[in-house]
Amino acid sequence: MDQIQIGRFIAACRKEKGMTQAQLAEKMSVSDRAVSKWETGKNMPDSSIMLDLCSELGITVNDLLNGRRIAMENYKEIAEKTMLEMRESKEQNDRMLLQTEVLMCSVSVALMLTLIVLAAYLEIPDWLRGLLIAVSFLQLMPCIFVALKIEQKAGYYKCRKCGETWVPNYSQVFFAPHVGRSRKMTCPHCGKRCYHKKILTKDE
Ligand SMILES: [Zn+2]
Known part of the structure; x- marks a missing residue:
């Protein structure tokens, strides 16, 4: 979370609504200083008023936390991108x-x-x-x-028979004989017991 960007975003949304800091502060029952601190990124709005603040500014909590408006159709894309980055x-x-x-x-x-x-x-x-x-x-x-x-x-182990990928627990690895990176284990999906291959990505 980038607090500076969130602050700038709050300021931009407030100005779009034609409000001064003082007006927004009054609507939210907080001090002008509190609003100023949000907008300079020194403080985050308290979670107890975040929903009210968002509805006042006409944005979603997700928009607020990302510091920009996220269109609905972009949600999936952003989530997938994050997943991909984590996997890489x-x-x-x-x-x-x-x-x-x-x-x-x-x-x-x-x-x-x-x-x-x-x-x-x-x-x-x-x-x-x-x-x-x-x-x-x-x-x-x-x-x-x-x-x-x-x-x-x-990495993962991949079943030679059904293609299931899984991460075994420590004792499964400990008691499994191996040849190179293949280990003799029982597939948790189809139950096939044989030398299953070690791979680095789930898609291989
Ligand atoms: Zn299997």
């Missing part, structure tokens, strides 16, 4: 999460291999060798946990 930002976010996952796991696996090689070739006591190997596996755990969390959150 989820896709971007998902893509970034999946890249992070690959990077994080590569680093963790490289670290594990390094530690195992060190344990095998360094001339160190056996207890230290054991510790190195234990650490090499333990440090994978948080990585696996985060990776599974990303697997669950980012």
Whole structure:
């Protein structure tokens, strides 16, 4: 919500109705200063008088909150545009999460291999060798946990049989074997149990 734009819009509507700030203030039973604060964007009209103010100005509450008149036929378009923008930002976010996952796991696996090689070739006591190997596996755990969390959150799974797309919960992902980005799960729509594909957008 852009308060400055809303303020300008209130001022414009008031002038269209041929009212001064004082006249509008009197009709709304508020002070001139209150009206001035609305119009300069310092304050929003209180929600308790918003409906009355809108009917006085000949606009809808939706117009007021958007700071402009929105024609009925534009409502759908604006709502769809907002939905689309939200979805695009989820896709971007998902893509970034999946890249992070690959990077994080590569680093963790490289670290594990390094530690195992060190344990095998360094001339160190056996207890230290054991510790190195234990650490090499333990440090994978948080990585696996985060990776599974990303697997669950980012994108959707698509049923191979009925085409249903869904986001599984954490335990479904945890217990599902996977090959690449496909996971063996049961489709919540048709019940088909097989390797379902991971996709980034619902329309793919
Ligand atoms: Zn299905």
